[in-house]
Amino acid sequence: MGEAPTFILQALQNGTGNGYKSKNGSLETDTIVGDKKYVIGGTAGQTLSAKVQILDLDANRLGEWVNLVELGTKPISCNGHSAVLLKDRILILKKNSKPDDCIWFLEVDTQYVRQQKKILGTEVVAWSKGVVGNAEKPVVISGPSGVGKGTLISMLMKEFPSMFGFSVSHTTRAPRFMEKDGVHYHFTEKNVMEKEIKGGMFLEFASVHGNLYGTSVEAVELVSDAGKRCILDIDVQGARSVRASSLEAMFIFICPPSMEQLEKRLRDRGTETEEQVLKRLRNAQNEIEQGKSSGIFDHILYNDNLEECYENLKKLLGLDGCVTPTKSAPKEINLPRDHSVSKIDDKIIINCSSGLEKESKNLVMLDVSSLKGGAPGRTRGLDFQVMNSFLNGNGNGPI
Numbered sequence: 001m002g003e004a005p006t007f008i009l010q011a012l013q014n015g016t017g018n019g020y021k022s023k024n025g026s027l028e029t030d031t032i033v034g035d036k037k038y039v040i041g042g043t044a045g046q047t048l049s050a051k052v053q054i055l056d057l058d059a060n061r062l063g064e065w066v067n068l069v070e071l072g073t074k075p076i077s078c079n080g081h082s083a084v085l086l087k088d089r090i091l092i093l094k095k096n097s098k099p100d101d102c103i104w105f106l107e108v109d110t111q112y113v114r115q116q117k118k119i120l121g122t123e124v125v126a127w128s129k130g131v132v133g134n135a136e137k138p139v140v141i142s143g144p145s146g147v148g149k150g151t152l153i154s155m156l157m158k159e160f161p162s163m164f165g166f167s168v169s170h171t172t173r174a175p176r177f178m179e180k181d182g183v184h185y186h187f188t189e190k191n192v193m194e195k196e197i198k199g200g201m202f203l204e205f206a207s208v209h210g211n212l213y214g215t216s217v218e219a220v221e222l223v224s225d226a227g228k229r230c231i232l233d234i235d236v237q238g239a240r241s242v243r244a245s246s247l248e249a250m251f252i253f254i255c256p257p258s259m260e261q262l263e264k265r266l267r268d269r270g271t272e273t274e275e276q277v278l279k280r281l282r283n284a285q286n287e288i289e290q291g292k293s294s295g296i297f298d299h300i301l302y303n304d305n306l307e308e309c310y311e312n313l314k315k316l317l318g319l320d321g322c323v324t325p326t327k328s329a330p331k332e333i334n335l336p337r338d339h340s341v342s343k344i345d346d347k348i349i350i351n352c353s354s355g356l357e358k359e360s361k362n363l364v365m366l367d368v369s370s371l372k373g374g375a376p377g378r379t380r381g382l383d384f385q386v387m388n389s390f391l392n393g394n395g396n397g398p399i
């Protein structure tokens with residue numbers, strides 16, 4: 001690896017965090033974690049995402065750049081940022097960015113990063129977008145082909161459109177008549193999907209009835225970002241993987257009243273060839289056994305009478321009785337270009353006062369004590385309060 005430019009060697013002991021202009025004109029921050037310095041910031045068009053570099057501070061390798069792999073969805077460009085070191089990740093506050101895009105995390109020593117370091121055998125950092133508030137537990141629904149999962153999910157989405165969102169899976173199977181790309185599935189090619197799986201884009205994947213299916217991290221996060229509870233329609237292998245992942249979810253298995261009924265439903269649906277119907281029926285027996293006995297599922301529902309089964313599903317989801325969706329307006333922060341940051345325990349104090357507006361104090365306290373999730377998905381559980389500020393409208397910001 002090459003030597004670091006002189007300006008960085010000179011700044012080795014700094015670790016400023018609020019951003020500095022390097023000699024080549026880019027806006028960078030440097031954060032020291034153990035014997036490494038994380039230099040964040042871009043030269044190309046001041047693109048934050050373009051550059052994360054690690055400089056070795058170990059006496060034997062002082063000033064050497066370390067090879068690294070950047071994982072996760074990177075932030076889009078911005079012209080400047082602040083960086084604050086938390087325990088195992090660096091909080092990045094993008095300047096002058098959209099309210100829903102100003103808080104990011106660069107994970108440097110989280111469990112996910114440590115795992116990936118082992119797998120990849122190299123230094124790893126992982127990006128994760130910060131989101132104010134928490135998401136409701138996703139619901140995983142599994143069951144054999146033709147049991148009625150899709151029908152039940154459609155009923156739920158139709159009755160509660162603002163409460164639930166569907167996780168749109170990727171699949172290599174061909175679209176059925178009336179199925180739309182991006183709505184029912186993201187229809188994709190096997191080699192493309194395999195590449196994306198290697199790149200860490202998927203929460204889980206499995207080979208089902210001869211095709212590859214998978215839930216991307218983004219599919220689940222997009223639903224949560226919209227403030228909705230995510231529904232996943234995935235097979236038993238996928239449910240097992242989600243159970244083993246860090247995603248906390250509710251697991252429901254749908255059982256047919258009999259194999260005869262299942263066969264009738266599959267044939268009456270008329271979407272599969274005879275060969276595919278036979279393959280699905282062969283797999284159904286094993287799936288039902290797994291569903292009932294694996295301990296993966298929190299609840300088993302029998303779909304004999306559709307209306308009854310739907311009522312039972314609603315009960316499990318707490319939707320029986322009078323449902324009043326309580327959706328509070330999300331809080332938003334809008335960080336101006338000129339701000340400075342300090343840290344007191346788990347509280348980040350952001351001073352947004354600037355230049356001409358010096359008299360108008362505008363302090364934001366960001367609470368990072370209850371972070372949830374993280375790379376490769378979002379980091380949730382952030383909270384903030386505006387202190388001594390002018391509030392906009394109802395006090396929920398943006399500031």
Ligand SMILES: Nc1nc2c(ncn2[C@@H]2O[C@H](COP(=O)(O)OP(=O)(O)O)[C@@H](O)[C@H]2O)c(=O)[nH]1
Pocket residue numbers: 142143144145146150169170173204205206208209213214215233234235236237238239
């Ligand atoms: N593991 C996994 N299974 C999936 C995913 N999406 C769909 N499946 C499952 O794949 C199986 C086949 O789905 P599909 O081809 O739509 O057929 P259908 O179940 O007969 O409607 C079903 O058991 C689905 O639950 C996914 O993202 N991951």
Ligand SMILES: Nc1ncnc2c1ncn2[C@@H]1O[C@H](COP(=O)(O)OP(=O)(O)O)[C@@H](O)[C@H]1O
Pocket residue numbers: 143144145146147148149150151152265266268269303304305306307
């Ligand atoms: N309780 C039920 N009784 C009779 N037919 C049903 C019932 N539930 C679903 N169906 C029908 O069975 C077929 C398969 O249902 P579907 O929702 O596509 O299953 P899955 O998504 O589990 O493969 C559909 O034609 C659907 O209308």
